[in-house]
Amino acid sequence: MSGLEDLYREIILDHYRSPRNRGELAVPPATRTEGFNPLCGDEIVVFLELDDAAKGDDAVITDVRIGGQGCSISQSSASMMSAAIKGHSVGAARELATSFKAMMSIHEGELEGTAADDAETSDTAGELPLGDLDALRGVVKFPVRIKCATLGWNTLLQGVDEATGT
Amino acid sequence: MSGLEDLYREIILDHYRSPRNRGELAVPPATRTEGFNPLCGDEIVVFLELDDAAKGDDAVITDVRIGGQGCSISQSSASMMSAAIKGHSVGAARELATSFKAMMSIHEGELEGTAADDAETSDTAGELPLGDLDALRGVVKFPVRIKCATLGWNTLLQGVDEATGT
Amino acid sequence: MSTADAPDAATFDVASIAADFPILGERIHGHRLVFLDSAASSQRPRSVLDAMDRYYETTHSNVHRAAYTLAERATNAMEAGRTTVARFIGAADASEIVFTKNATEALNLVARSWGAAHLGEGDAIVLSVLEHHANIVPWLQLQQTHGFEIRWIGVGDDGLLDLSDLDQLLRGSKLLSVTAMSNVIGTMPPLAELVERAHAAGALVCIDACQSVPHLPTDVRALDADFVAFSGHKMCGPTGIGVLWARRELLETMPPFLGGGGMILDVRLDGFVPAEVPHKFEAGTPPIAEIVGLAAAIDYLDAIGMDRVRAHEVELNEYALRTLPARFGDDLRIYGSHDAELRGGVMSFAFCDIHPHDLSQVLDEHGVCVRPGHHCAKPLMRVLGVGATARASWYLYNDAADIDALGDALDAARSFFSI
Amino acid sequence: MSTADAPDAATFDVASIAADFPILGERIHGHRLVFLDSAASSQRPRSVLDAMDRYYETTHSNVHRAAYTLAERATNAMEAGRTTVARFIGAADASEIVFTKNATEALNLVARSWGAAHLGEGDAIVLSVLEHHANIVPWLQLQQTHGFEIRWIGVGDDGLLDLSDLDQLLRGSKLLSVTAMSNVIGTMPPLAELVERAHAAGALVCIDACQSVPHLPTDVRALDADFVAFSGHKMCGPTGIGVLWARRELLETMPPFLGGGGMILDVRLDGFVPAEVPHKFEAGTPPIAEIVGLAAAIDYLDAIGMDRVRAHEVELNEYALRTLPARFGDDLRIYGSHDAELRGGVMSFAFCDIHPHDLSQVLDEHGVCVRPGHHCAKPLMRVLGVGATARASWYLYNDAADIDALGDALDAARSFFSI
Ligand SMILES: Cc1ncc(COP(=O)(O)O)c(C=O)c1O
Ligand SMILES: Cc1ncc(COP(=O)(O)O)c(C=O)c1O
């Protein structure tokens, strides 16, 4: 099961079994954003609370909660995401999302199912380190699971847009 | 060209080159009925004049004209038809049409394109003999042309229905 | 199909059947392929591929409207396919068979042609919550413009339809559209009873037979339904071909759906005259090779016998319902009825709280293909109270060893996630 | 396709191309097959049949929504096909490629989705009298419920569009939908000019590219059109597959057409949420093997080069337009332009007052396949003043010897009918 162990690293299974920031926030003041994975029908809900929405990208994410249901990959990815962005600025969260999605994006030739270990991503996104999230790198070997890994992040990007009214 | 000569008997080409009863009749008193062959888009128009429509199947077809355009098979078949029914009763024309169509109907196994020389039809239809029409027997070997041969007849059947108001 | 390809009529020899399906020789991650996803799409025997190749290599040209030999051959091949389909489902006449690209198009045709002509404000139709999206979304779409009511037959904990208020649901409705076999939990609604009660209430009946025609003998006349839809790719046929059957008188009253070549008698700048049935509903160049392939698939199934296919699947149901719960106890939850006779060869389940997608991924590592997801039946998922299930489904080429392989792979998944 | 199948890039070697097409080895009534009906449907090279067989033998399962290896392979094969099609026609992105069952469905999609949303009383669209029924009937059908005006671009004696009143026709219209190449007389309207003038008038442009994509290089971005439709079976691909291309922003604004599995994000009892493009327009199990076959066909054509395919057909146009009139004089009437560069490789003609169907029948006796009929273009037939024409059409596997064979067979027909 060597292939599988690339996908299911221990840290991923840990976040899946003990998700961080699981739950809901009161809306308002928080915003609530739903994201679907059309391939499987799973759904992630991201609750965001900012210190001051008017500050736009400089607003700080004071609290975050994750709801919905999904597989180990989507749930652990969202759990790690919540831990990584909490207490940081909207701008930093955006950069991290972009950086994470770049890590997940596979090159066209690799659509045939070959590995993509050489994905050109740096280990940090602006001020925030990828950290645990790096464990999700193995997902690119399983193209159908990439949407699982990015589901929370796409929902986050929608969420910060809604929260800051952009 | 042995196959072809089965289809294009001399009498057929003769009716094609010199169609009988070609033209139009004034409507009313005549009726005018159009028939389409959807496979090719050809059209035959049958004009019928009866002595007394109220007599139904006993009414006599006092005049008939054929209009429209089509291939040698449809034109010659309609030409022979017009010659065969003129001066006869609606009932006799119906029987002849049925009899002709039976000659043209191929058995299911023959859909693959094999011959059907043994079609179970008699040589007469009630009071009217098939006569020249027998030359069209070869058409059954060319299934796509069967609709050509029957086009005039189907139009005739519609026409007598309209003319007698059934 | 040459009779040499046909299995011995006296025994159901799965090994020799499986040998007819080239793909079943594939190896996945070093394991033999254990294909348990035929409810989504079946595999094809070599005779189907050969029939299509032969068609392209000797026969192809566009059909109808041409006089030359090749065109006649192609037309004959297509119309012979129509006759084969008609015979297979007991249709009164080949002209009652309308070819579509899949069952989904067939159901859309019913909605957009019959439905658009007959449904409006104040009208109602009845669906069940078991339905596949293909038998829901077309009606929801039509509802947006035509504003009729959709009433829903519910499903009980046993996975069976709750028919307690059926008469009330049917009262004043114009159509009952229902699956012959749930693609998720295998439920087979009592069609004879449903048809009778719907007709008594004055409603027509449309059957989504996607899961039944491939797996059971079908007789549309005995069924007395009005519309029946199914797909070729679930019954050993190619992709790209579906069928709508309807009674001829009904088809004749319906307006055309897609417009284009082949479905008209005449076109003028200010209007058109539709052709006869079934051509009225077959606009454009038809899926000719796919019709030929479907006919070859039917020949293959017919040679085996649909009653024997069904009996084999019931045996596999029994085996699975007996061995898997015995092995996994509460770790395995099988949805729907546990009576092997009451269900199709499709089994949705939950296992050890492992998400179906994760489960399928681990099973795949062992060569076992099961499908995770909502199976295009989200309303049913809500009834089951889950977002997704894992689903294993069997067909004539599966045997008890495949179900054992599923069990072994489930075991491995349990240890992998150490739950 | 392995490069071994590709013809030498330096010469256009028809014999070696023809050898790639198994059916061209067939004999008809003892003669070699002279296939001159590719405008109706082309033949397929072995590489296309092999690609589909390989798909069924190693890869098939239903696409999307599943995690196992086979499903992933099938999804990749299908999406790789989408990318191939996108590249072939110069689309900006693979998501702009919507797979349908044929061009007819693609044009119906434009009418029922975009058209139904944008056209009503007081609106107008512009068509040409050259159009195939597939680009007429969907608009006539929509007109019945939506009551807009259809304006017609006429055609002159030279077979070219009469653009003298184009600005007036376009004024206030919302769409110009026009063929890129007449399937009857080969006319190629000046698309660049039409697109520019339509856009200047505020109208979108839909191109029926059924006859151009198989025969000419296509660049939808350079063309600057809004919709482009074509079919696989006319371009060496299988039956059962068509393509609609549209700009992504346009597709995104359009409501779905067929409803069912695969085109939704969510379905509830009271409504649904459509999926992203292109999936929004692809309800039900797609024609997966057919997409694979179409991609193989494109690989085959690409290896030869579409500019060389076109150049070859222009050469055959020249040859036919030079030799046949010289041989038959007034007995032969060729419709449309007599400039080899201005037409596609399709030639409609009348011969000696012999009805096209009779002519085709006699030609077939010599192995020569030409199509008689209205070619699904009845309005154009009325302009030509005939009920039907005989039509010969050529493709990359035809050569001058085929045109000579046509001439010989015409000669024989003339004597047969002794006219
Ligand atoms: C110009 C043109 N448009 C549309 C069509 C319709 O294509 P299809 O029958 O593949 O849908 C054809 C071919 O028949 C055609 O030649
Ligand atoms: C019950 C049922 N109905 C409809 C469909 C739709 O069939 P298709 O995708 O072939 O159109 C399916 C299969 O996906 C099904 O299982």
Ligand code: FES
């Ligand atoms: S399977 Fe649904 S998000 Fe992973």
Ligand code: FES
């Ligand atoms: S070809 Fe039209 S009637 Fe014979």
